Amino acid sequence: MKAFTDLYTALDATTSSNTKLAAMKDYFSHAPAEDAAWAVYFLAGGKPRQIVPGKWLRQIAREATGISVWLFEESYQAVGDLAETIALLLPETLDTTSETSKDGLRIWIEEYLLPLRGLPLEELTPRLTALWGQLDTRMRFVCIKLMTGSLRVGVSKLLVTRALAQVNGIDSKHVAQRLVGYTDIAARPTATRYLALLAEKSQTEHSIDSGHPYPFFLAHPLPAMLNEPAEVAALLGPLDNWLAEWKWDGIRAQLVRRAGQTWLWSRGEELITDRFPEIAAMGEGLPDGTVLDGEIVVWQNEFVQPFALLQQRIGRKTLTAKVLRDAPVILLAYDLLEWGGRDQRAIIQSQRRALLEQVLQRYPHPGLRLSPLLEAATWEELAPQRAGSRALGVEGVMLKAQDAHYGVGRTKNAGIWWKWKIDPFTIDAVLIYAQRGHGRRASLYSDYTFAVWDSPPENPERALVPFAKAYSGLTDAEMHKVDAIIRKTTVEKFGPVRSVKPTLVFELGFEGIARSARHKSGIAVRFPRMLRWRLDKPVEEADTLQTLGALLPQSLL
Numbered sequence: 001m002k003a004f005t006d007l008y009t010a011l012d013a014t015t016s017s018n019t020k021l022a023a024m025k026d027y028f029s030h031a032p033a034e035d036a037a038w039a040v041y042f043l044a045g046g047k048p049r050q051i052v053p054g055k056w057l058r059q060i061a062r063e064a065t066g067i068s069v070w071l072f073e074e075s076y077q078a079v080g081d082l083a084e085t086i087a088l089l090l091p092e093t094l095d096t097t098s099e100t101s102k103d104g105l106r107i108w109i110e111e112y113l114l115p116l117r118g119l120p121l122e123e124l125t126p127r128l129t130a131l132w133g134q135l136d137t138r139m140r141f142v143c144i145k146l147m148t149g150s151l152r153v154g155v156s157k158l159l160v161t162r163a164l165a166q167v168n169g170i171d172s173k174h175v176a177q178r179l180v181g182y183t184d185i186a187a188r189p190t191a192t193r194y195l196a197l198l199a200e201k202s203q204t205e206h207s208i209d210s211g212h213p214y215p216f217f218l219a220h221p222l223p224a225m226l227n228e229p230a231e232v233a234a235l236l237g238p239l240d241n242w243l244a245e246w247k248w249d250g251i252r253a254q255l256v257r258r259a260g261q262t263w264l265w266s267r268g269e270e271l272i273t274d275r276f277p278e279i280a281a282m283g284e285g286l287p288d289g290t291v292l293d294g295e296i297v298v299w300q301n302e303f304v305q306p307f308a309l310l311q312q313r314i315g316r317k318t319l320t321a322k323v324l325r326d327a328p329v330i331l332l333a334y335d336l337l338e339w340g341g342r343d344q345r346a347i348i349q350s351q352r353r354a355l356l357e358q359v360l361q362r363y364p365h366p367g368l369r370l371s372p373l374l375e376a377a378t379w380e381e382l383a384p385q386r387a388g389s390r391a392l393g394v395e396g397v398m399l400k401a402q403d404a405h406y407g408v409g410r411t412k413n414a415g416i417w418w419k420w421k422i423d424p425f426t427i428d429a430v431l432i433y434a435q436r437g438h439g440r441r442a443s444l445y446s447d448y449t450f451a452v453w454d455s456p457p458e459n460p461e462r463a464l465v466p467f468a469k470a471y472s473g474l475t476d477a478e479m480h481k482v483d484a485i486i487r488k489t490t491v492e493k494f495g496p497v498r499s500v501k502p503t504l505v506f507e508l509g510f511e512g513i514a515r516s517a518r519h520k521s522g523i524a525v526r527f528p529r530m531l532r533w534r535l536d537k538p539v540e541e542a543d544t545l546q547t548l549g550a551l552l553p554q555s556l557l
Helices: 002-012 017-030 033-043 054-065 069-079 082-089 105-116 121-132 137-148 157-168 172-179 191-198 229-236 277-283 307-314 321-326 349-362 379-387 476-488 545-549
Strands: 242-246 251-258 261-266 290-300 329-339 368-370 396-401 417-421 425-436 445-453 464-470 490-494 497-500 505-510 512-515 523-526 529-533
Touching: 002 017, 002 033, 002 137, 017 033, 017 157, 033 105, 033 157, 033 191, 054 069, 054 082, 054 121, 054 137, 069 082, 082 137, 105 121, 105 137, 121 137, 157 172, 157 191, 172 191, 229 379, 242 349, 251 277, 251 329, 261 277, 277 329, 290 307, 307 512, 307 523, 329 349, 349 368, 379 396, 425 464, 425 476, 445 476, 445 505, 445 545, 464 505, 464 523, 464 545, 476 490, 476 497, 505 523, 523 545
Parallel strands: 329 368
Antiparallel strands: 242 396, 251 261, 251 290, 290 329, 396 417, 425 445, 425 497, 425 505, 445 464, 490 497, 505 529, 512 523
């Protein structure tokens, strides 16, 4: 446990990728395989289920420290993180005679922590208090993070891949391939699985009976200021060197067909075959040794539907006949990663595209569509198509170099896939509620609820209706100024939330909008964030619910 805590501390203390890489290499070079297996799981983004409910952790910690409820909650609000709060409040009564703290990560996870899940409070309290008593403050923090399932480490999966590859001197692409599915919650990390990550490449590296996908290749966003065709041309050169497609707003997925079976994987390496049975059934018509990369979208009347419909389907526990009927999905394929059991990723983009077109012509299916290429000879001709993409329910344009190979992750030195997105939706909204943030913003009111007017200015009885929450987009200096205003204009307190006098207007940006029966406004927005503080605009001139509704796609009006 101490070795993993040291690694976490080292990773958390720096923003340097090279320093983080060196820390991971040092850990993996010395850690037992059974401990390294769990470390890779957490570093690569594994998210285990919560072991102990947060409310019980609060109660056990208060009893162990002897402090009152109000003082504990005030401490939590000041610190902004439950694990850190408990670790700091617990007395330093480390039992130096105990060998428990010296046990490795595997023993702590499998023998000490996982058995706590489901225990009644009266049995959990003495066991947890005893464990905490054998750890110093740093180890307690990591221990509680592991129990809550909220351990977050500032490293990318690509960096973890590089560290593992360099430890054993193997190709990072092979490690990336093997890491796919490693963080699946149903498959416990073991020494055998860890050692398989570091093994030399075998003849059956991607065996036909494996349902694993390939690592997804990700695109870079074009800089936001590049909107003019001449500016894009200066960066990317002639359009002749690129393939242009729509930037679909769906779920990125790989369809894998091998050994008479079909698997469907999301970009987050989640197996989602059972969530989309019609796509799995479509895959049965493809030959073994086929892997398609594409986008799952809701498709009706030859038109892609808003992401909100797809999201509603994902959230349902049971896929009824009505759900399947109301939100029918297809796979829009835009790349062919395996054909005839052979890895096609080293073939250049234009050739993979030509082969993909042949495959889809040979194996037609209503649930499988080819993502169309956009016809344009110059950037000037492509720009109007991008500008009109929102009317088609897409987010902009994807640009893929004709001679690009299919890479791993979002490689910085390649930049051979670009996404040229359209500008976000915008609305001027009023800040009406505020809550303290977390981490370094724990002492600031940085999480805000915004509202718009429910009717035009002519209505003397109009009121503000909340519709979105946002916490990103302001500079630190602006955040401190807003925090001071919130404290001066607080009307009422509801626990950690403050209701404030409506005096602040912000321009919000968001990527999508849909009707929602769960929201008081009747509307939900996707990925809201603050674009700027509208110091020039009085509250009375903020936008209305009617303005917001006018942004809804035509199919939802």
